[in-house]
Amino acid sequence: MSALHIAAKQGHVNVMEEIIDRSPDACESIDNRGSNPLHVAIANAKLNVVRFILNEPRLDSLINAADNEGNTPLHLAARSDRRSIITILVNDSRVNKKAQNLIYQMPIDFILDNPNLGEFYKASVSSYKSMIVRKLDKPGGRASLRSLVNRINSHEIGTNTEVGHENNESRSHRLKNILNIHILVASLIATVTFAAGFAMPGGYEQDLSSTKGMAMLSNKTSFKVFVIADSIAFCCSSVSVFIQFWGSLEHNYHLLLRFTRVAATLTYISSLGMAVAFTSAIHAVIPHSTMLAYYTIVSGICCALAYIFGFL
Incomplete structure (x- = not known):
């Protein structure tokens, strides 16, 4: 050679x-x-x-x-x-x-x-x-x-x-069972992240100024991280639900396998985004001088590393 x-x-x-x-x-x-x-x-x-x-x-x-x-x-x-x-x-x-x-x-x-x-x-x-x-x-x-x-x-x-046809039929059946689990998880993530998008950490401005109705913590970095992570989680989980819906109508094994892989990746990203959004939201409403703030950061990093390690 x-x-x-x-x-x-x-x-x-x-x-x-x-x-x-x-x-x-x-x-x-x-x-x-x-x-x-x-x-x-x-x-x-x-x-x-x-x-x-x-x-x-x-x-x-x-x-x-x-x-x-x-x-x-x-x-x-x-x-x-x-x-x-x-x-x-x-x-x-x-x-x-x-x-x-x-x-x-x-x-x-x-x-x-x-x-x-x-x-x-x-x-x-x-x-x-x-x-x-x-x-x-x-x-x-x-x-x-x-x-x-x-x-x-x-x-x-x-x-x-x-x-071979029977094998592909049985594999398609197993993939559809996996899709059913994935679509449930993705739907729950989409529901939670959608609700979190309106229940902003720290609440909204209540006075009569020009900022009335705006998020009170909008200038904090951790709040911005929350908004970005929550948006990514919601979008990815929504797309995952859509893909899995079409996948449930598909009978060809290879196309179904492709749907499953893409949807699983999107669900993984959305779950990671949800974890980051939760951690950053907690951190945003806790005074930075307390030990709880540091514990929150450490737990968030550990959670992210666990997700990445599990993916690899």
Whole structure:
């Protein structure tokens, strides 16, 4: 494995560029399996390296190069579950979508045989008409005869096996149960932060001056932190509820997984914002000279560190 392969495996684009500048011949290097740096980048899910290679004219020869088994980078991407890389490759006009390996398999064969991508393909045909399959499933780019016969012999005409479909159905059911818990948590956070936005710490000005109705502690730094944190918590929790509502209507596992991840991240941010808002609100109404003020700061820092540690 060459230095260029190692840099591609680690995702170090700057190192790759330096190697190419110093030794242009490194562009043609392959390992003992015939894999070039683009193969290695795809195998290790280095999206930044894939983009770099596609945008680097000196590496054009890697785009359709085959390894010892005849698999091009698109074959390798289609055999994996990395749809982002597949999308980039099929959108590139230089990529040969009709390439066959040594056993006459095309990239679309791997798409159809992959349990996870097969489910994605199945849902896309019925609702979204997947761009990936649409570009691969063209005259000359259809599934190979060998692959079609294999699927017929194993009762797998279509996009997926029954077992894979059942697995995705059960996983979708579990994800929806998780969504139900997340939407409850996000709804509670949205309710609490919405109410806190109107019950300002310290109250409002009651005199007849021009500041009547304004927050009394608006000039304090801790109050400003409270307002910012409470706003972030409310907005993130509200968006999380909205995303999870749409996710509950979705049946495709991959889209449902994406909804769940995004909603979980937003719920995490909103819960952290709520904790910061609570701590800063308490600190705003306590005299800074008392020990309680310091205890409040320490507890808030510990809470924030616990959130960050839990996320990592």
